[in-house]
């Protein structure tokens with residue numbers, strides 16, 4: 103994929119109004135370039151008038167007009183600056199949101215298979231794209247227009263001389279770009295990898311802190327991070343050197359080129375004296391033209407250097423967008439869940455995780471799923487929740503086959519508690535009423551009571567308003583599990599799935615949870631629980647055993 107194709111894909115992923123704004127911005131930038139050119143042409147014309155008819159009565163008026171135009175140019179430049187910054191950052195913002203929506207729109211298997219550092223790196227890519235691609239390209243659009251205008255003026259003044267100078271400069275730019283192209287691409291690729299590796303290293307260092315402390319390996323972790331960041335720093339250095347080199351080459355060798363043109367001009371009829379006006383025009387033109395050409399050239403190089411980043415963004419943005427339509431009505435669930443000849447094989451695996459599962463769970467039943475590690479219990483729970491879809495066979499809710507389209511409606515029936523629950527860095531209350539903008543205090547209190555969290559709430563300085571820390575670190579493992587249970591109980595879901603959700607509970611807390619399950623069952627809740635401990639199996643209507651992915 104060439105950088106231009108990636109650029110097109112990234113831009114195509116912007117929402118329609120974002121694309122319109124971007125076009126508007128490009129047009130405004132080009133108009134700005136045209137205006138600058140017009141002003142420059144007016145200045146040249148004015149000077150020529152003065153030189154031609156010094157002392158004529160129109161001088162004062164022309165000068166006044168020029169002052170007005172120069173002031174207007176200032177105002178227009180300010181308006182363009184405001185517009186560029188507003189629209190460019192608006193585009194950057196839309197892009198970051200679009201990327202995040204793709205991340206949130208992933209299905210469960212894609213999410214599980216992806217590196218967790220990817221979405222974080224994607225935010226960095228989006229910002230890099232804004233600063234290294236979009237802003238330079240916009241600047242280049244305005245600069246290119248002005249540069250073309252200046253070139254047209256020079257051509258009009260002395261076509262052969264302007265063509266010779268422009269040809270030499272173009273050759274120089276092309277040659278210098280060819281020279282740095284390889285380094286730019288390589289450094290850009292290394293930076294693309296670097297962003298993701300650096301974030302992955304930070305995540306691992308933070309996540310494995312206890313292991314690092316105990317194994318005395320913090321120094322090694324610091325060294326690994328240093329190496330990753332060092333590679334990035336070196337890549338960035340090489341990138342900036344390669345970006346700056348064409349400018350130096352063009353400016354120094356460009357002087358020689360201009361001297362060559364001067365020498366050639368001096369050899370024409372009339373000698374150096376006749377060539378002086380052309381030389382002056384070329385000198386002035388080059389002085390104004392070169393920085394503009396640098397801007398255009400920088401944006402071309404930026405596209406090469408950010409090829410890897412753009413490619414990653416284009417791939418992310420090609421993923422399905424998050425469906426933001428209102429949640430569907432809950433799928434009726436009255437009689438039970440049926441699994442018919444269900445098999446499931448994880449992508450890239452030869453052996454199925456589940457094979458030939460025939461199982462019916464009645465509405466209101468409490469079923470325990472037991473079996474050795476790796477026997478397929480969690481996979482079966484994920485299939486029932488619609489997070490995974492059977493490779494063979496089918497799932498029935500009552501008598502309705504669970505198609506892909508019905509999954510969101512079915513999931514509204516499900517509450518799930520995993521063994522290691524996610525706990526947000528917020529208050530106990532916000533964790534229980536997770537993502538509920540208007541927590542129902544009565545339901546929160548009931549969930550607290552059912553999970554035996556009352557003592558904890560009473561002992562905490564701010565009760566339910568106490569913050570639980572990053573990933574719930576200020577709570578014990580058992581308290582975190584009970585908090586996750588309370589969150590599941592807060593949702594009045596008719597199917598509750600507990601995946602080793604009580605493994606960290608002491609006997610007293612476990613007894614409390616078992617009583618809560620009895621109460622839920624009395625209210626008609628269907629419970630599927632995965633457990634290794636015998637105590638949790640008490641009260642179950644049925645125990646289903648899995649062995650190597652099959653019902654035993």
Ligand SMILES: Nc1ncnc2c1ncn2[C@@H]1O[C@H](COP(=O)(O)OP(=O)(O)OP(=O)(O)O)[C@@H](O)[C@H]1O
Nearest residue numbers: 214448451455473474475476477478479480481482
């Ligand atoms: N995302 C995945 N990709 C590939 N294979 C997986 C994935 N998740 C699980 N597996 C494999 O599928 C099999 C069943 O795993 P599963 O987690 O369902 O077992 P389990 O019975 O819940 O085990 P445990 O008691 O250890 O939690 C295992 O062999 C496991 O390695």
